[in-house]
Amino acid sequence: MSTGSLPSWEPLSPSQVPAIKRYALIEMALLSGTTRTTLFNEIADKDHYWSLIKDENQPHLQREGPWLLSIPCDQQDKLNQLEGMACALLSWIETPLAGAELASHLAPAMVVENPQKQRSLLRFYLPDVITQLHEDALENSANALFSRISRWWYRDTAMGWVALEGQAPTKCVTQWQLVVDEARWQALHGEPEVMQLTAELVDFAPALFEGICHCERPRHVAKALMQANHYGLTAIADKRTFVYVQLSQGSDAWAPEEMQRLLQRATGGEAKLAEVLVTTYQQDEP
Numbered sequence: 001m002s003t004g005s006l007p008s009w010e011p012l013s014p015s016q017v018p019a020i021k022r023y024a025l026i027e028m029a030l031l032s033g034t035t036r037t038t039l040f041n042e043i044a045d046k047d048h049y050w051s052l053i054k055d056e057n058q059p060h061l062q063r064e065g066p067w068l069l070s071i072p073c074d075q076q077d078k079l080n081q082l083e084g085m086a087c088a089l090l091s092w093i094e095t096p097l098a099g100a101e102l103a104s105h106l107a108p109a110m111v112v113e114n115p116q117k118q119r120s121l122l123r124f125y126l127p128d129v130i131t132q133l134h135e136d137a138l139e140n141s142a143n144a145l146f147s148r149i150s151r152w153w154y155r156d157t158a159m160g161w162v163a164l165e166g167q168a169p170t171k172c173v174t175q176w177q178l179v180v181d182e183a184r185w186q187a188l189h190g191e192p193e194v195m196q197l198t199a200e201l202v203d204f205a206p207a208l209f210e211g212i213c214h215c216e217r218p219r220h221v222a223k224a225l226m227q228a229n230h231y232g233l234t235a236i237a238d239k240r241t242f243v244y245v246q247l248s249q250g251s252d253a254w255a256p257e258e259m260q261r262l263l264q265r266a267t268g269g270e271a272k273l274a275e276v277l278v279t280t281y282q283q284d285e286p
Contacts, residue, residue, distance in 0.1 A: 005080035005089055007153045007161035020150055023093045023102060024071050024079070025125050029064035030088035030214060043078055045070040050103035052110055066090070066110075066125060068103050087215035090125050092153040095166070109133070109145050112178045114185040122178070122188065127154045129188060134164045136184055144169070144176040157219070194222045197243060208247045220247060227254075232267040241273045 012020055028036055040049060048070035053062045071079065079085050095102055109124040124133055124145070130152065137143040146152065149166030156162045180188065198221045201208055209217050221243055228242040231254070242263075245253050254263060262280060266273035 005085060006076055007092055007163065009092075009094075009151075009153070009163075019096050020094055021070070021096070021098070023068045023095070023099060024089055025066055025068055025091035025093060026085075026088050027064075027066050027090055027123075027125075028088070031082075031084045035082050035084055038082060039069070043069075043071060043075045043082070045072055048099055050099050052103055052107050054107065066123075068093075068099055068106070070099055084214075087213060090127075090155065091130070092161070094150040094153075095148060096150070097148055105148065106145070108176055109178050112180060112185070112188060114180060114182055116182075118185075120189070120192075123191070124178070125154075126191070127156060129191065130154050130164070132184065132187060133178075136180055137167065140180070142176070142179060145178065157216075190222075191218075194218050194225060197221050197225070197240060200240070201244065201247070205244065205248070208244070231263050233263070233273065234267075235272070238266050238273040241277065245277070 012022075026039070031039070050068045051062045051065065052068065053065045055061055079089060093102065097105060106124075110122060111119050112122040112124070113119045122129065124130060131154070133143065133145055134152070137146050146164070146167045147169040151166055152164040153161050154164065195218060198218045201221065202217065209220075212220060224243040224246040225239060227246065228239045231242070233239050233242055242254075253259065258280070262273065262276045265271055265276050270276075
């Protein structure tokens, strides 16, 4: 992302300073070890940082997952100078809560549950996810994610930093769980397919993402997957092939009539998309 590290917020007035605090939410997996050391030792307030994951059985999740950090005002501009921060800094949160309280409040959102009691890990702070959860919170009183949060700032690829308004708690919320209806569950779980395919393509064909920022890669894959679904491709292998061709040859790769006929053969179940592509290219060779 190209947006800066700071939203265009108004400075806090002297009367607001004791009541409202600002925290950065940063995903550590996107930062090098050197950058993390600088962040914790030189940028963040001393000992004022908190992991949202507490799982002694999976220490790598805590080490590489999301952390809240209190950043002094005179250090905030330096964030933008740290390598990888344009991707890793995912949110700014304004709240009356102390850091440890906020971390405890947000931690339940790391796991989402559906009405059938299925549970899965959720990167709830990603832009396309946090906006869905904010919409859900407006309709679902059990979703306490934005309770006691003044504003939640997230990065929009087109508009830069955008603020989601928080909610005053209707009751004292000490413990809560992120439970969503089936429709929201399905909407939220479009992400794992995108992230898995992105990771596979980065390993298999890294040249596809040359010059594309780490945080932008899933967006390119998601756009191609959406088009694959639009054409009616349902098999995982066919969708992978579609995405690979689209990323390697451009958004117009499937526009020619011949490519459209190949898609129709795949969607009709006549053959796998990769097979019809290989056959067609072999026939075209002299």
